[in-house]
Amino acid sequence: MFKVPDHQVAGHVAGVGKLGPLVDDSGRFYKPLQDGKRGTEEVSFYESFTSNTKIPENIRKFFPIFYGTKIMKASTGTEHPHIVLQDLVSSRVSPSVMDIKIGSRTWAPEATEAYITKCLKKDRESTSVSVGYRLSGLRVFINDESGFYKPERDIMRKAGPDDVKLFLMKFVSSNPESEPDCSLAGSVYGGLNGILSQLLELKAWFEDQTMYHFYACSLLFMFEKGSALKGATTNAQVKLIDFAHVTEGKGVIDHNFLGGLCSLIKFISDIIPDKNHHENGQIEPQTAD
């Protein structure tokens, strides 16, 4: 009934003796509770968010549906508590997926000295400090024969600002293994229902909301190149995931997340060849300038 998810791009992967997420065939995603405070704080966030009547409906759609927690046999074979969530990719065929950790700072002001030191090192070594976010995972569908392009974690980790720009272009290119042609930029990033439009919707909320600060949280981009090649829409979608380090906003906006989000919006805007055209979600080959 439970299996290891096919399309995971970041985080721990379930394996023999290794704890990782599981999915079932009814569209649910089972995320093992992390050790100590992280696990309980992620559950607290989902509980708070789910019952929070101040979340606008257009914003709720960016978050996975939360179905509670469940103690169940983990991928390691032992009993372990899991967070039960909506499986974001179960209904998709060969989705291309990108995981982007947002914020130039992945630590909350209240974190311990040891944790801050550890995070700051990673933030400085990656593009978090310079660009305001870093890539945590990438998986781009090429075609049925070749399968997926999936750069090694180490390559992602060492990416500089220009590499990040290149990966964002590869994500919407017909052949991510060679020079990016950005042929899907108009239909995935652009358009009325495209990723840029969704990011702008999120941005408007982040300019105003002072309830939560989303440290070390990721934006997940997903789309289906397969359907696009068959003339259907790419069904591009943005979701927020990973809430183990969310803190209370205490009346202050999440300037750390918002700054990173604005930086990502700028990169993506620059990739869309002509923002006034290609708004129909169909493929029209484009070359980025």
Next chain:
Amino acid sequence: MFKVPDHQVAGHVAGVGKLGPLVDDSGRFYKPLQDGKRGTEEVSFYESFTSNTKIPENIRKFFPIFYGTKIMKASTGTEHPHIVLQDLVSSRVSPSVMDIKIGSRTWAPEATEAYITKCLKKDRESTSVSVGYRLSGLRVFINDESGFYKPERDIMRKAGPDDVKLFLMKFVSSNPESEPDCSLAGSVYGGLNGILSQLLELKAWFEDQTMYHFYACSLLFMFEKGSALKGATTNAQVKLIDFAHVTEGKGVIDHNFLGGLCSLIKFISDIIPDKNHHENGQIEPQTAD
């Protein structure tokens, strides 16, 4: 001919044997070049910015006019190089002034380890990390009899998020020494030419510009309560100052400055009692909720 400026709210103050800025009676401000790289980098920034044809005219007005450098007798009595700038307050009568250092991080990624450690400590001890900016100076005109309200530097330094909110309210209150009434909020922060409107203009530029990153830079708010009390406008103005730590943007927006700016915009929006009214720049007593 040269004298110590009356309205300085932050930074080194010129005195016997102490280097500090001077002004003359023709509206120029002489800022002693800081030691080492800082001084030369501030000059480099002014030179680059002044000759940069990509700066829109509506943005140029937020920066002091740069008149070059000049070796002259400093406040210490010895010869010292100075940056010659427009004196931002020379034409004003009893201006209220606030200096706000923008950004949750006051260090550039390229800074030395020792400098980063020093800045990070200050950023964490102040509201920079939590709120995205910190108050560096405040001076609020009360009336001709009482003069100015000017909290001690130490009080500013120890301010938490709620204190920052309170100082932003005191800045536009009839009596900053008691419970803030925010009677000037509509005419100073609000209105078509008010501070909020100017900040939104700056924000639009920061969402797009990738030329400069403004670390440890300040926004200066100025207005004249005296004129407002006599029925004239408050002449509220926003300026950017202190460019010793500006670095090249290298194609990335200044997400650190932008995040802090958005946080400030949110605080100020919340103080303006009803953003749809009081747009005429006149005083109408208001109580903040």
